[in-house]
Amino acid sequence: MHDGELIPSAIVLSHEEQRERLRDGCPEAVPFSHVVGDPCMDQLHASAPFRDAYREALGVRAGQRLVLLTSTWGGRSLLGGGPAVVRRALAESPREEYRFIAAVHPNVWYGHGGWQLRSWLEPCVRAGLLLPPPATDAWKAAICAADAFVGDHGSLTLYAAAFGVPGLLAAFDTRSVAAGSPMERLGAALPRVSASRSLREQLAEAVERRTGDTGAGAVAGLVTSYPGEALARFRRLCYTTLGLSEPEEPVFPRPVELPAGRRPAHGSPVGEPLLVDTEVSGADGSRVTVRRYPAALQNGSGSHVRDAHLVAEEGEPDARWAGVADVFLARRGVPERLFARYPGCAVVAVPLAGESCAVHLRDGRVFTATWARASWWAGPGVAASAVYAWLSRERTGESRGGAADLLVDSGGAGVSLLVMRRAGEPAADLLGPDAAEPGVVPER
Amino acid sequence: MNPRRPSPTAGLPAQWLTVSPERTVLGVIHNVTSATRLLDLLSAFEGDLRVQTYFTCTDSSPFSGGIAEFCAERELPFIPWAEAEARSFDLAISTSRGGDLHKLSCPVIGSPHGAGYNKRLSREPGAGSREPGAGSRELLG
Structure with a gap:
């Protein structure tokens, strides 16, 4: 809203559930809302067959577990107040058995400076932490490749959980999370990292719990109302607005590129037909x-x-x-x-x-x-x-x-x-x- | 091309151009986070020579670092915000609500840049004109 006037001509939503919340809070916007689905979730699913390729590209060896540490930005995020959880994860895990990757929100990178973030995390990086740069899709590859995550109230945590990765919360800012949102439910469903017990043990429990867990599983259904269709539906909306016919070629989610470093010249994990x-x-x-x-x-x-x-x-x-x-x-x-x-x-x-x-x-x-x-x-x-x-x-x-x-x-x-x-x-x-x-x- | 429309490649005289697009789209960048999602969405236009896309930045995010590098690395056809306001486009796509989006004369499609809408309100200063506590309006953020 701007001075009581609705700015966007169309508001793209990823789930019908959001339209209900919009109806409650800003009913005048409902006619402009279009539920298209979630293009990122679609891309994660299109990438699922290449899990092994992403693991290899991230340097995960046979038998190793990959743990994704996700942090959004702000003082109440996983990294807010310091990298204690990251240090602990690395300190408590045998190098031959675990590999850790930290997906850090770009606002942390650009808010403090990339050099500064790397400098702060350098002891962890020396101990084997992967810290992919922001503005890449490495975090999507990491979600596909991960065995477990430790997260917070950021979108990456929600994507990882919705993708079926078991995990724990190291931080969760309830105050910044909208009532009735999928994130709120996730916060209620996921266990918190306990300071008094071994993190390895807690991760192992999270992996076991996944099979019988319904809390985090229910969140998966709230990320997109139209699995696989987000780009196609978004394109239809754009072309309608532009007054152009849509191209005949269909549009569909493509797998995430292999993380840089150990990938072939062409970044896609799938060869052209x-x-x-x-x-x-x-x-x-x-x-x-x-x-x-x-x-x-x-x-x-x-x-x-x-x-x-x-x-x-x-x-x-x-x-x-x-x-x-x-x-x-x-x-x-x-x-x-x-x-x-x-x-x-x-x-x-x-x-x-x-x-x-x-x-x-x-x-x-x-x-x-x-x-x-x-x-x-x-x-x-x-x-x-x-x-x-x-x-x-x-x-x-x-x-x-x-x-x-x-x-x-x-x-x-x-x-x-x-x-x-x-x-x-x-x-x-x-x-x-x-x-x-x-x-x-x-x-x- | 419809002659009543402003030239889609306004700024560059037609004789210098190779392709004559029929429509122009403006990709609105707020910060690097929203820019990555914007590019994901713009893959919807791949292969279509009828559409020329330009990019601009609202200059409204406190996290403006990295935007210039992001645009340069990906060779985005970038125009300053003032020019974006002054020019005509057929559609703008924004993955964030910040800045003076209302000053654009074309239709604006607003999309989330994360997993839907989960924030009670944006804590990012300058991200819009919403009142703190206006939880009911979070879906526009």
């Missing part, structure tokens, strides 16, 4: 040329593509590609999960050491594809497509059964790819260990 054209030649059909094109930029079927299949990576955020992919590149070795989720997928390739891969077929057969030598383009993706092309020939009876030594051309001179049928693959449980993973979005 590829339209892969293959050409099998040679007297015995053992020469395979693989040409891969960005699927999203194809306009109809151009003459550059003759015999193509679509390859997508597990976690592909664009449902259009995920739904029609012939080949999925899995992130972990549970192909059944992808076969179950995507009925159109014929092949799941699981990367192996040395840029090779295991190629799983829907009927249960498994082939291993091993490169004879390294080449910059000879990776699991090209291997999977070469095997796919070879198997397509096999299906029509033109190729020999269980093994082949393929000569694959892609980015350069041919590299030999040895394909072997693997015997006696045990059938994995359809609901594998991933089923209960925190933050994995249920099928929409």
Whole structure:
């Protein structure tokens, strides 16, 4: 409000519950309100499949637990009055078992100066604390990667809890939290850090409690009324206001970039979907040329593509590609999960050491594809497509059964790819260990 | 382009431009926190050459540090607030309620920059004209 006059022409809300509070407090604003959902929550869910990649990028080793310390700004925040909780967390936790990351509100960084914050926390950073700079999405990656959090009344705490991460409150400024808000409920639901007991013990209890806990779980339903749709709904609102037709391309949440430092040149954890054209030649059909094109930029079927299949990576955020992919590149070795989720997928390739891969077929057969030598383009993706092309020939009876030594051309001179049928693959449980993973979005 | 509209790329004569957008959007930055959410939202316009986005800063947040670096690093087409007030846009998007938003002549879409609306009132000085204790109006903050 400005002098009793409503400023925004449209007020974007993330949950219907907010409209009810608006109705109570400022009814004249209700007609201008639009519930679109929460784009950040959507992005966290789109990032969930890449939990392992974020953990690796943050330097979390196998068997280690990652604890996210979140602080909003102000004297009553987690960092308000000093980093006692941060120091304690590091002091009480064996370095080989725990890793800590502090996500600190930009207003703390800019209110005191980045140098000052780093200087204050330097003893903790020396002890292993990760302190990503503000104005990056590192905190979102950290929420995806975390095993537990210690937080306060800031939004990050709410996002972490809503994402399913178990946690504790080290501070909570009840006075600054709106009555009836999700944050107020979270404050009532989460346990406070006790000064008299081991923090490790309290974190372990929080992790255990998660399964039976309903308090923090109920908050998850209050963060967004339209899971997955916030950007699309926001875009509709903008284009309506602009008087323009919306672009034909759908808009959807994309996974958070990998935190800087240990990421490849392109920050996205998911590779672009590829339209892969293959050409099998040679007297015995053992020469395979693989040409891969960005699927999203194809306009109809151009003459550059003759015999193509679509390859997508597990976690592909664009449902259009995920739904029609012939080949999925899995992130972990549970192909059944992808076969179950995507009925159109014929092949799941699981990367192996040395840029090779295991190629799983829907009927249960498994082939291993091993490169004879390294080449910059000879990776699991090209291997999977070469095997796919070879198997397509096999299906029509033109190729020999269980093994082949393929000569694959892609980015350069041919590299030999040895394909072997693997015997006696045990059938994995359809609901594998991933089923209960925190933050994995249920099928929409 | 509708000739009745001000040139979307006002300030630069048309002959110097490469693209002729049909609409202009103003992204309103308050501080770095709200700016990160603003950019998340503006991904809604990716790939659309009909829309040119400019950025400005309300100069109203006590946490103005880092804004210049934020804009420079991301190469945001930035214009000063006074110029934003004087120029016409088709839409402004603001992820904070602070500053003189009412002086913009275009429609303003206001969005939260955190997880919805959870604060009783903004404790950030200069973040608006709300009265302390006006908890009922928190949703506009």
